[in-house]
Amino acid sequence: xxxxxxxxxxxxxxxxxxxxxxxxxxxxxxxxxxxxxxxxxxxxxxxxxxxxxxxxxxxxxxxxxxxxxxxxxxxxxxxxxxxxxxxxxxxxxxxxxxxxxxxxxxxxxxxxxxxxxxxxxxxxxxxxxxxxxxxxxxxxxxxxxxxxxxxxxxxxxxxxxxxxxxxxxxxxxxxxxxxxxxxxxxx
Numbered sequence: 551x552x553x554x555x556x557x558x559x560x561x562x563x564x565x566x567x568x569x570x571x572x573x574x575x576x577x578x579x580x581x582x583x584x585x586x587x588x589x590x591x592x593x594x595x596x597x598x599x600x601x602x603x604x605x606x607x608x609x610x611x612x613x614x615x616x617x618x619x620x621x622x623x624x625x626x627x628x629x630x631x632x633x634x635x636x637x638x639x640x641x642x643x644x645x646x647x648x649x650x651x652x653x654x655x656x657x658x659x660x661x662x663x664x665x666x667x668x669x670x671x672x673x674x675x676x677x678x679x680x681x682x683x684x685x686x687x688x689x690x691x692x693x694x695x696x697x698x699x700x701x702x703x704x705x706x707x708x709x710x711x712x713x714x715x716x717x718x719x720x721x722x723x724x725x726x727x728x729x730x731x732x733x734x735x736x737x
Contacts, residue, residue: 566639573640589643593635596650601628623659624652 574582608621627649634646648654 562641563639566641569640586638586640586643589640589647590635590638593643593646593650594632596647597628597632597635600650601625601632604628620659623662624655627655627658 570582570586573585577585604621604624608618608625611618611621631646631649634642634649637643637646649658
């Protein structure tokens, strides 16, 4: 698996070069260069439009108190699509244009989700629709629900007992029972 990025780094440019040479032989060098520039310009224009739409959907989801999962996946796919469209070459442009198609992004998201679920490398917290982690979701909701797990802070073990206000505190006997000055910590 570690070899795959290296192979892609080597093989994709070689494939791009071979495709550009073949297309250049068929339609000419000038037309091939124009085609590469045109696909980049059209791709960036479509990317901008779809990126703004994904941002708008994410904002609407957040205002409804939901986590914008679909918009985050769309945004990630659009980011990859943008990188592919800006990379000169017809193969990367084709892959970039494919990622601009919503159904392709949805299929890719489902495939990734299924892979993550099968591998066990997925974790989600929440308490139902519209609720954030541990049940706190919309403004005005209580920050913690009764069924929320305890805080993940440090655990301090100790003993405690209830005391009457008239009962002398530990150590008062050693001082002969003299009264201690008032303290906000003993209230």
